[in-house]
Amino acid sequence: MPGVRISVIGTGYLGATHAAALSGWGHDVVGIDVDPSRVTQLAAGIAPFHEPGFDELLLEGVRAGRLTFSTDLSAAVDADVHFLCVGTPQSGTGHGADLTALWQAVDALAPHLRRGALVVGKSTVPVGTAARVQERLEDLVPPRHGVEVAWNPEFLREAHAVEDSLHPDRLVLGVASDAAETRLREVYAPVLRDGIPAVRTDLQTAELAKASANVMLASRISLVNMLAEVCEAADADIERLTEILGLDARIGPRYLSPGIGFGGGCLPKDLRAFASRATELGVDSASELLGAVDAVNTHQRQRAVDLTVRLLDGHPHGRNVAVLGAAFKADSDDLRDSPALAVAGAVSQLGACVRVFDPQAGRHLRDRVDLEVHDSIESACAAAEATLVLTEWPQFAEVDPVALGRVVERRVIVDGRLVLDPTRWARAGWRVHAFGRGETTPSAVSRKAG
Ligand SMILES: NC(=O)c1ccc[n+]([C@@H]2O[C@H](COP(=O)([O-])OP(=O)(O)OC[C@H]3O[C@@H](n4cnc5c(N)ncnc54)[C@H](O)[C@@H]3O)[C@@H](O)[C@H]2O)c1
Ligand SMILES: O=c1ccn([C@@H]2O[C@H](COP(=O)(O)OP(=O)(O)O[C@H]3O[C@H](CO)[C@@H](O)[C@H](O)[C@H]3O)[C@@H](O)[C@H]2O)c(=O)[nH]1
Numbered sequence: 001m002p003g004v005r006i007s008v009i010g011t012g013y014l015g016a017t018h019a020a021a022l023s024g025w026g027h028d029v030v031g032i033d034v035d036p037s038r039v040t041q042l043a044a045g046i047a048p049f050h051e052p053g054f055d056e057l058l059l060e061g062v063r064a065g066r067l068t069f070s071t072d073l074s075a076a077v078d079a080d081v082h083f084l085c086v087g088t089p090q091s092g093t094g095h096g097a098d099l100t101a102l103w104q105a106v107d108a109l110a111p112h113l114r115r116g117a118l119v120v121g122k123s124t125v126p127v128g129t130a131a132r133v134q135e136r137l138e139d140l141v142p143p144r145h146g147v148e149v150a151w152n153p154e155f156l157r158e159a160h161a162v163e164d165s166l167h168p169d170r171l172v173l174g175v176a177s178d179a180a181e182t183r184l185r186e187v188y189a190p191v192l193r194d195g196i197p198a199v200r201t202d203l204q205t206a207e208l209a210k211a212s213a214n215v216m217l218a219s220r221i222s223l224v225n226m227l228a229e230v231c232e233a234a235d236a237d238i239e240r241l242t243e244i245l246g247l248d249a250r251i252g253p254r255y256l257s258p259g260i261g262f263g264g265g266c267l268p269k270d271l272r273a274f275a276s277r278a279t280e281l282g283v284d285s286a287s288e289l290l291g292a293v294d295a296v297n298t299h300q301r302q303r304a305v306d307l308t309v310r311l312l313d314g315h316p317h318g319r320n321v322a323v324l325g326a327a328f329k330a331d332s333d334d335l336r337d338s339p340a341l342a343v344a345g346a347v348s349q350l351g352a353c354v355r356v357f358d359p360q361a362g363r364h365l366r367d368r369v370d371l372e373v374h375d376s377i378e379s380a381c382a383a384a385e386a387t388l389v390l391t392e393w394p395q396f397a398e399v400d401p402v403a404l405g406r407v408v409e410r411r412v413i414v415d416g417r418l419v420l421d422p423t424r425w426a427r428a429g430w431r432v433h434a435f436g437r438g439e440t441t442p443s444a445v446s447r448k449a450g
Contacts, residue, residue, distance in 0.1 A: 003027035007076035015085030021165035023061030050333040053162035095272035110140035126277035130203035153210030159331035171198040174206020222296040228258035228436025238436030261300035263328040265336035317351030322384035325391025326358035333360035340390030392417040401428035
C-alpha cells in the first residue's frame with residue numbers, strides 16, 4: 001500500500017518524533033515549524049534535542065527522502081492528513097492553556113487545505129478545543145472542500161519517545177465520521193497490525209483521554225510523595241511500602257517513585273489546564289483535588305531546599321553546593337519546569353555557590369548566571385559542603401562514594417530521586433539524606449553491621 005501524504009505542524013519533542021515515526025512507517029512526511037534554525041537542523045538530519053533512538057530514525061527518513069522539513073506551510077499543500085503538534089504551554093496570566101500557537105497554525109494552514117483533507121490534533125488541549133478548530137476551519141475553508149477535524153492525542157514519554165511512538169499502549173481515535181477513522185487507521189496501519197488497541201470515540205472524549213491520563217499520573221506521584229513524607233516521619237521504609245502497594249494488581253508497581261516531584265513540559269501545565277477548564281465547566285471539585293496535587297508537588301521542591309539549608313547548619317550563604325542533575329528526568333535534556341533546576345535555582349538564591357552537572361542538559365544552562373555549570377561530577381563536587389542528586393541519571397548510582405569523598409569538603413549527600421544505595425555511601429563515610437528514607441549515617445550503618 002502506498003504511504004499517506006502527511007504534514008506535521010510543530011516539530012518540537014512531540015512533532016519531530018511523530019514525523020520521524022510516520023516516515024519510518026513508509027509515509028511521505030513534511031514537518032513544518034516557525035523556527036527556522038530547528039527546520040535547518042532537522043532537514044540536515046540533526047536532532048535538536050536528546051532523545052534515545054531519535055537521531056537514527058530522523059536520519060533514516062531524511063536519507064530515504066520520505067521526511068522533509070520547511071518553515072513554509074505551502075509545503076503541506078499536497079498532504080491529505082495534517083497533524084497539529086504545536087506547543088500548548090501554560091498561559092502567562094493564569095492556569096489555563098495558551099492556545100496562541102494552535103490558532104496561528106490553524107489559520108496559516110487553512111489556505112493550504114485540499115479537498116477532503118483531515119486535520120488531526122495531537123497537541124494536548126482543553127476539552128472543547130477540537131470543536132472550535134472545526135468551526136474555525138468551516139469559517140476559513142469553503143464547505144465544498146469537506147475538511148474535517150479529528151483528535152488523536154499522544155501519550156509518549158520523553159526519554160522513551162521513539163519507543164512509545166513506534167509501540168504505543170493504545171491509540172485514541174477521536175473522530176466525527178467513519179471516513180476520518182478509516183484515514184487514521186491507514187496512517188497507523190503498521191501499529192494496528194501489531195494488535196495495539198485503538199479506541200474510537202468522539203472529539204471531546206479524545207481530548208479528555210489525554211488530559212485525564214496526565215492528571216492521574218500527576219496525582220499518583222503526589223500521593224506517593226505524601227506517603228514518603230509520612231514514612232520519614234514514622235521511620236518506615238518507603239521502598240518496601242511501594243513494593244507492597246505495587247503487588248496489589250489494582251495499583252501496580254509502575255510510576256511509584258518518590259522524590260522531588262514531577263516536572264517537565266507536560267504534567268504540571270496539563271494538571272493546571274485541566275483544573276482551569278473544569279472550573280469553566282462548573283466542576284469545582286477538580287481544582288480542589290488537583291490544587292492539592294500541585295501543592296504537594298511544589299512542596300517536594302521546597303523540602304529539598306529546606307533540607308539543604310539545614311545540612312548547611314542554616315547558613316547557605318557562600319557555601320559550595322554540588323547539584324547532580326538538571327533535566328526534569330533522566331535521559332532527557334529538557335529543562336522545562338524541572339524540579340532539579342528549580343531546587344538548584346532556589347539554593348543559589350539563598351546565596352550558595354551552586355555547581356551543576358548534567359550529562360545532557362548542562363549545555364542548555366550556559367547562560368544561567370546564578371549557576372556554575374560543570375562538565376563532570378568530580379568538578380561539580382570539588383569542595384562541596386553538600387551534594388544534591390536531583391535527577392535519576394543511572395550514572396549517579398554508579399559513582400564511587402570513596403573516590404568522591406576525597407573531592408568534597410563534607411561528605412553530605414541528599415538523594416532526591418532514591419538512586420543511591422545508602423548503606424554503600426554511609427560505609428564510605430557519607431551522611432545520606434534520601435527522600436522518604438530519612439537519614440543514613442556512617443555510625444548507624446556500622447552499629448547495624450556490628
Ligand atoms: N513533549 C512531550 O513529551 C509530549 C507528549 C505528548 C503530548 N505533548 C503535547 O504536544 C504539544 C507539543 O509539545 P512539545 O513538547 O513538542 O512542545 P515544543 O515546545 O517542544 O514544540 C512545539 C513546536 O511548535 C512550534 N510552533 C509554534 N507555533 C507554531 C506554528 N504556528 N506553526 C508551526 N510550528 C509552530 C515551535 O517552534 C516548537 O518547535 C503540547 O500540546 C504538549 O502538551 C507533548
Ligand atoms: O514514579 C515517578 C514517575 C515520574 N516522576 C517524575 O514525573 C515527571 C514526568 O515523568 P514522565 O511521565 O515519565 O515523563 P513525561 O515525558 O513528562 O511524560 C508525561 O507527559 C507526557 C506529555 O503529556 C505524556 O505523553 C506521558 O504519557 C506522561 O507520562 C518527571 O519529572 C519524573 O521525574 C516521578 O517523580 N515519579
